[in-house]
Amino acid sequence: MQPLLNSHQLKQLTISLQAAFSNAKHPSREDPADLLSLFIAAKQVEGCSPKTLAYYRTTLERMSAAIAKPYAQVTSDDLRSYLNDYGAKNGAGNVTIDNIRRIMSSFFSWLENEDYVIKSPVRRIHRVKCAQVTKEVLTDEQLESLRDGCTCVRDLAMVEMLASTGMRVGELVGLDLADVNLQERECIVTGKGNKQRPVYFDARTKLRLTEYLALRQDDSPALFVSLKGKPKRMTVGNVETRIRELGRVTNAGHVHPHKFRRTLATRAIDKGMPIEQVQKLLGHAKIDTTMRYAMVDQNNVKTSHRKYLE
Structure with a gap:
């Protein structure tokens, strides 16, 4: 099928065929909580500290609850709106918003690499510019x-x-x-x-x-x-x-x-x-x-x- 389909279509075909022949449910329709747990487990294997893992989980659970969509249906606009609303409601600065963006980027990149989504929607969301604050050192x-x-x-x-x-x-x-x-x-x-x-x-x-x-x-x-x-x-x-x-x-x-x-x-x-x-x-x-x-x-x-x- 390579001459007829592009890379994204081939990936979707692969996912569908695997689901059909294994008699399993489509990965993109798995329980979001299960996918989040799998992601946290992957980050734990990479050596992330318990404190970092807890921060990842809390951030992503909050995002998932706010958007309330299957991950495969989440768009770049959904995530932009979420970041904008989060900043407005919580008075969060650019540093905090960019930290959330980075965590979402890591999560959706993992979903893409594991074939749970076709393309990470965070790709189109650029880094948030943050003011450089000169921090003090000890004299x-x-x-x-x-x-x-x-x-x-x-x-x-x-x-x-x-x-x-x-x-x-x-x-x-x-x-x-x-x-x-x-x-x-x-x-x-x-x-x-x-x-x-x-x-x-x-x-x-x-x-x-x-x-x-x-x-x-x-x-x-x-x-x-x-x-x-x-x-x-x-x-x-x-x-x-x-x-x-x-x-x-x-x-x-x-x-x-x-x-x-x-x-x-x-x-x-x-x-x-x-x-x-x-x-x-x-x-x-x-x-x-x-x-x-x-x-x-x-x-x-x-x-x-x-x-x-x-």
């Missing part, structure tokens, strides 16, 4: 204030580790004692998608970790543990709360673990580290993500202009 003075504000060796070691490695807070709390090599000043973290990578820390961090570990008398495998009661592995919430409190009591402003990561990326680029190496250091899959993290120092731009263009 040298703020970092010193945070260090001075630490009332225990554990917190000081935690601040030094975040500042010198730029690791994610989830990677920090996931660290075990066995993951850390003090002699080589490096550790192995497990990032997004369960991908492992080495990160490196400086001599000051090594000293603080050594002091902290010398005080440990428990048998927990975790690197950072709670101080009250039976030692337990710290959670992301525990670290965020402690860092936020440090920022408040030291007048360092609004401080959160991710700010250390952005600060490291910015300083690395300012000091001339190749962007590809910064990307590896931070564990980014795409270099565009690294560029969004790093806020280039305007003084360096001025110096480079005088060096190269005057």
